[in-house]
């Protein structure tokens with residue numbers, strides 16, 4: 032069998048919704064593995080640490096290694112200088128990624144960067160701290176622009192909504208590190224060679240990321256985007272995307 036390029040698979044809205052596996056997704060991933068297709072799970076969720084993400088995959092029935100996971104937290108941290116100083120407005124995943132680069136996290140004052148990612152404890156005080164550091168010249172890095180994220184009960188505010196608040200308060204636009212940004216693309220290129228497919232549930236995020244990488248994209252309708260887009264290949268879910276692709280190999 033010819034060797035295949037990697038599949039870059041989004042998690043939220045593709046593999047699971049709020050941690051509950053989407054019908055057929057686990058079997059579809061097993062099918063790809065059975066056909067020796069390299070996999071890379073690429074998520075704009077910056078909340079979990081790598082270990083937490085691997086644990087979630089395991090609980091869903093997918094065993095994966097650290098080298099098969101990329102998060103917007105890692106992409107954001109890659110833009111902060113090693114051994115630098117950063118204000119971090121984000122939960123665990125971003126903190127871990129910064130610490131792995133030996134970045135010193137401060138609660139205000141002089142900093143090389145302000146990194147804003149997923150957090151459920153955003154407040155007026157954290158907004159003020161972040162905006163002030165950005166106004167003082169710190170590089171403003173956002174994990175991802177996703178305005179919402181899908182849950183079984185509907186769309187909830189996403190990290191993009193939090194970053195937008197800091198953009199308005201500071202008057203400075205963020206550099207977005209996650210999909211479809213260049214920082215994430217650079218991490219992907221460093222991790223895998225040829226790419227066969229990007230699959231995701233948002234044209235604006237996952238589709239634009241595939242476009243940046245110049246590789247094919249399949250939209251699944253199991254997450255945020257509920258309607259087919261004329262310009263992209265659309266399937267109901269990951270299982271359908273995988274079976275259509277394998278038929279053609």
Ligand SMILES: [Mg+2]
Pocket residue numbers: 041042043044045231232233254
């Ligand atoms: Mg998604």
